[in-house]
Amino acid sequence: MVWRSWMTGASIETTLELWASGLRDAKTRMRAVFKQARVAASAGLFLDGLLGDARRKTGWMRAELAGDPGPWRQQALLGRAHWDADALRDVVRDYALEVLSDDDAVLVIDETGFLKQGKGSCGVHRQYTGSAGKITNCQIGVFAAYVSRHGHALIDRALYLPEVWTNDTERMKRASVPEGAEFATKPQLAVEMIKRAIAAQVPFRWVAADSVYGVGTVEKVLRREGIGYVLGVRSDYRFIAQIEHPSLDAVIQEDAADADPTGWIRLSAGDGTKGPRLHDWSYHQLGDVDPEDYDAEWEGQWTRGLLLRRNINDGDIAYFSTWCPKGTTLHTLVAVEGRRWAIEDSFETTKNELGLDHNETRSWHGWYRHVSLVMLAFAMVTTIRHKANTGAEKKLPKLPKALAKSR
Structure with a gap:
């Protein structure tokens, strides 16, 4: 058995x-x-x-x-x-x-x-x-x-x-x-x-998913419902502003290139079969949003952001679009992304x-x-x-x- x-x-x-x-x-x-x-x-x-x-x-x-x-x-x-x-x-x-x-x-x-x-x-x-x-x-x-x-x-x-x-x-x-x-x-x-x-x-x-689900319809539904997300996106994905907030217009690849290398923090996304799954992480806030901007009922400001995960061994970078209550920490976003291993x-x-x-x-x-x-x-x-x-x-x-x- x-x-x-x-x-x-x-x-x-x-x-x-x-x-x-x-x-x-x-x-x-x-x-x-x-x-x-x-x-x-x-x-x-x-x-x-x-x-x-x-x-x-x-x-x-x-x-x-x-x-x-x-x-x-x-x-x-x-x-x-x-x-x-x-x-x-x-x-x-x-x-x-x-x-x-x-x-x-x-x-x-x-x-x-x-x-x-x-x-x-x-x-x-x-x-x-x-x-x-x-x-x-x-x-x-x-x-x-x-x-x-x-x-x-x-x-x-x-x-x-x-x-x-x-x-x-x-x-x-x-x-x-x-x-x-x-x-x-x-x-x-x-x-x-x-x-x-x-x-x-x-x-x-929260909802977490890879880049197949990281754009468009899924994001819109979750933002309207006031549910946080960490969704994978491709390196050429462009954030399109849903409101008049110019900082939301950003190309991920350019943002990653401009990121201060000293800003990376090494954190574990949870334990794997060989121990802690360590990566370098960087988080960039792209803009704060009020509920009325989405005709939604949730309270307080929320933040759209960009989470970057860098492989320690080869430097490869993965990109994640994020949506979370204002003030949510990097540690929380990393923990959410780390929960994706459970479906595998x-x-x-x-x-x-x-x-x-x-x-x-x-x-x-x-x-x-x-x-x-x-x-x-x-x-x-x-x-x-x-x-x-x-x-x-x-x-x-x-x-x-x-x-x-x-x-």
Whole structure:
């Protein structure tokens, strides 16, 4: 079972008890999603298979663990049975928040690739994925991770459909894509997940993401809502003033070149597998903004800024657009950016241990169902791990308090 390598703060007996009770709890929580008892039973066996020792979480492997003669019940759960994957997503979110909830939490947005053969799997196309580090045949999923000092879990997901898919009505129909589905960029998918989190009253003060999500729509939504952000941007990105404040017009590359080299501060963005993740950092305030400038309801002045991260070894510089209450410290912004590693850890864990990329279905609903069940398994393990390791495991440090509430 995957708990062997994750549970370090409790005895084997205690951990086994937590595991057994946690599995029962997870199955009870998801029971309401399924109208038929037999489908709920199949989902429970599917969850057992994801949490089992088999390195490949294929239908045949899960069927073997369940004692079934073949993978047909497993396949029916993802393909033919009638149940709502979005309802399960909401169960996962609420389940994870019971132990992870924190007002200073960071919602981290990122994507990951699912390597595929052929052209039948929903959304598959030759496109770039960081999972392979190249352009290859794959699906792309955009995810939201909830990251707090208590741990992290995946709480939302969206399958990216390239335009070659949304422009092909017959292909969309074969993959059971819902009628009316239109092309949406990855930032647009991210915005929908952010809005869902806000509507569900998920407590978070910050959003962090890489340069795919660092411009345009995501920024506008967060500024209007009074939510802080640290978003990666390319070196040629130009800040466009939304108000008459000339200092907001700045080219990042020029700003970096003009930065005083003595102004760099060496800080850790958090502990990694090899200890503190040290970089040199520099922060430049580009302008203060009042709520009326955005027709917003948040209070006090906020600051648009530019955060620079320099690699200690090769001097390579990464750039981040920031939005935060006036007076927010460099240490806070660095800590927020450092929380992005948690979604990479989530991808690695769910792929290596829980079969996130072992989905054998080709349909739209098959992808969402498989991924949502894996998210439930991860939330369950996160919850059990938190309970087993409370007081024994070094957790993420609490973020320094911002000088004003973000919303």
